[in-house]
Amino acid sequence: MNKKKNWYDYLWIFSLTYLVLGFFNILFAWLGLLCFFIPLLISIINGNKAYCNKYCGRGQLFSLVGGRFGLSRRKDIPKWMKSKYFRYGFLAFFFAMFFLMLWNTYLVFAGAKDLSKIVTLLWTFKLPWHWAYHGTLFSDGAAQFAFGFYSVMLTSTVLGFVTMLLFKPRSWCVYCPMGTMTQLICRVKNKSE
């Protein structure tokens, strides 16, 4: 019954490596931009969600840990979490937090603020992360972006992990801001055609 595996079925290794690398050198966080631009480009150019459907390493990681390893209650997600209000609301909130992070990066670039070597979990908890910082060849702003971006990635992984445990393995996919955004792009694109 097992389907033949494709090369892209192993992209969870990339996602896992990404999270681990952030513990050693924060500048690796920049690689996470791939998980932003690839799905956007695929949806804008091809008008589909091939990224979610095939390539998303995050989703694969959740289905491996929650599905294969069984770390999931496999219960239905609450109704409100799959409602349009929550999905688009979470997207808007995520966007707002993302731009706040970009603003902070800008302030460090402009020299108005010092680099803060912390990772902010769930937009609230400030974790000391200085041990993953070994200087940067570029502006301090480049490092600030790395700390900020890694915070985004770690926060979404933690949220996804919690909903994986509580509900189905890939519950994250229901409210994933990237998924909501690419679906929205596909809606617009395929309507206009």
Next chain:
Amino acid sequence: MPKRKAIVSIRECVACGCCLKVCPRNAISIPKGIHAEISRELCVGCGRCAAECPASIIVMEVVDR
């Protein structure tokens, strides 16, 4: 045994693709990135997609042949 077919609630579908990965018959596709589509001809009603769907919006419906 009544025949069953998987039905997607397209309004609620998030087009994540979990269902198409588990379908043993490759009966599911997400052609436009908006919602999943299940081929009535290929679906054998095994229910794997319904179990996998993270939004639990696939239901198995009994069909008269």
